[in-house]
Amino acid sequence: MEKWKAARKDYVQGMKYKDIATKYSVSINTVKSWKKRHWSNDAPISKKYAYKTKRGASKVINDLDANKELTDKQKLFCLYYIQRYNATWAYQQAYGGSYNTAKVEGSRTLAKPNIRKQLAKLQASQSNDLYFDAVDAMGELAKLAFSSIGDVIEFKSVKHMKWVKIRDEKGQYEDNRGNYRLDPMVDVDTGKQAYYYENIIRLRSSDEIDASSIKSIRIDKGNAIVEMYDKQKALGILLKYLNKFTSTAEQGNTVIVDDIDK
Incomplete structure (x- = not known):
């Protein structure tokens, strides 16, 4: 087993850098490097x-x-x-x-x-330090209830003109068959250049969005499949606890929401 993997348990248990370095016969800088590269999501x-x-x-x-x-x-x-x-x-x-x-x-x-x-x-326990208190729960539920697919996906229609490919020795374009030019394709109904719209859907970058409203995301045959949390369910739970939260908050008490998934 690589040393950094064995040392990870010691780090999580709270062992100091210098003690880890001594135990595994490495420098303190090496241990700090392990922490940065491999233990960034861990904490003592x-x-x-x-x-x-x-x-x-x-x-x-x-x-x-x-x-x-x-x-x-x-x-x-x-x-x-x-x-x-x-x-x-x-x-x-x-x-x-x-x-x-x-x-x-x-x-x-x-x-x-x-x-x-x-x-x-x-x-x-009456303390809310280790789990969601009412304000936290209401905030999370509100975030889900009022989230939108537009928060994570950008979509638009782009207009493109239609052209006809005409073989022409003096044409400005060239392919494996020689030169050609592009002439406007005329719409028989309007007598003007024909056009079409291209629908473009783009998944926003992870640094642009709040991913907490996304239930799952996967790639299927090259396409991104995004599933959002159920807005109606979240809104229903939010409304269910709103009155209870409001009344108890006025009394200075805490409401613990522990059945969000029920």
């Missing part, structure tokens, strides 16, 4: 625990950190699961691996009694 567990640090977060983190029944990876799984309530995604974020592996192992991890016990505590 201590930093991952600090997700969305707000008032009251430290107590929840301390309680989670004090749980001796769970491994560090299991604790991370709990934190990620609370964010999306998606066991497959949570497993991939905490453990890595392929989607198919995460789909199986994520369900198994979620079913473990000690995991479910910890998740129940997080859900019951």
Whole structure:
């Protein structure tokens, strides 16, 4: 196994650069290079625990950190699961691996009694530091509800004139058969030059759009297939919780939206 792959676990566990360098007999600059090239999407567990640090977060983190029944990876799984309530995604974020592996192992991890016990505590907590609070949820739902396919796809019609290819020794164009010229193609109905419209569809670059409203994107036979999230479903959920959110917000309470996919 390559050294950077073996060292990745140590980095995620919070080991310092100099200690990693000593362990694998490399320079600190080499370790920093590994971090930049291979670990850019990772963070030490201590930093991952600090997700969305707000008032009251430290107590929840301390309680989670004090749980001796769970491994560090299991604790991370709990934190990620609370964010999306998606066991497959949570497993991939905490453990890595392929989607198919995460789909199986994520369900198994979620079913473990000690995991479910910890998740129940997080859900019951009044802190919203580790998962969506009402404002976050409403904002995300509103983004989906009012998203448009025009946000990710640019489409337009371009007018082109029609021409007739005429063989001509003095023509300004040339192909493998010799010179030719282009004469206007006349529309028999109007007596004017004929034309046609070309419909152009272009997928916007990823740095131009907010991809959070895209459910999936794939290439099929050279064509980009884009699937957006269900706007009507998102709008329905948004309306369902709007009154509840408004009334509780006036009282200074927090509404936890935990059934977005139901």
